[in-house]
Amino acid sequence: MTTKISRPRGRPRRFDADQAVATAQKLFHARGYDAVGVADVAEALGINPPSFYAAFGNKAGLYTRVLERYAATGAIPLQDLLRPDRPVAECLAALLEQAARHYAADPGAAGCLVIEGSRANDPDARQAACAYRVAAETVIRDFIAARVPEEAERLTDFVGTVMAGLSAQARNGHGLERLLATARLAxxxxxQTLVG
Structure with a gap:
């Protein structure tokens, strides 16, 4: 008895999808969503645009996959920093300093992929990035609310604003020392807010 093995139609993919997402992440992080075209991604992956569309649907579809990868492997580890056994102020200060370090770690891809993506012109990409930003803010707000509920909204807004500023300044060329100075001041x- 022989078993017939069916093969997928068409030519086999010449690229690894996970590696393609990693490559696209570097492009989006370095240039920003709006500055990266399908042709740029296809060229970096060594494929033609029809193969790109077959694999990812569209640029926003690929970007969603990039954001998923970033959240799983490259984002700031909120759960490790916002610990219930440490004072709230200490945890938030550690979070801001980690953000400064993270955003300055690679001058070629400075800032936060999610924060910068939330400014994208494409509504689908912007919505995808904003969903991750809101999820992170929810983790921060819930952490604060568990200990100092009356300050949760205000401090979450402040921390989010500082992180957005750190990301923007990293993309503007501020180095680690300048970003850390801002994070420490924040x-x-x-x-002071939690003492007063």
Whole structure:
């Protein structure tokens, strides 16, 4: 008895989808969503645009996959920093300093992929990035609310604003020392708010 093995129609893919998402992540992080075209991604992957569309649907579809990968492997580890056994002010200061380090780690891809993506012109890409930003803000708000509920909204807004500013300044060329100085100043403001 022989078993006939059916093969998928068409030519086999010449690229690994996970590696393609990693490559696209570098492009989007370095240039921003709006500045990267399908042709740029296809060229970086060594495929033609029809193969790109067959694999990812469209640019926003690929970007969603990039955001999923970033959240799983490259985002700031909120759960590790926002610990219930440490004071709230200490945790938020550590979060802001980690953001500064993270955003300055690669000058070629500075800033936060999610924060910068939430400014994209494409509504689908912007919505996808905003969903991750809101999810992160919810984690921060819930952490604060569990300990100092009366300050949760205000401090979450402050931390989110500082992180967005750190991301923007990293993309503008501010180095680690300048970003850390800003993060530490913001950490002092948080500590004063929680003491007062």
């Amino acid at each position: 950490g002092q403001a948080v500590a």
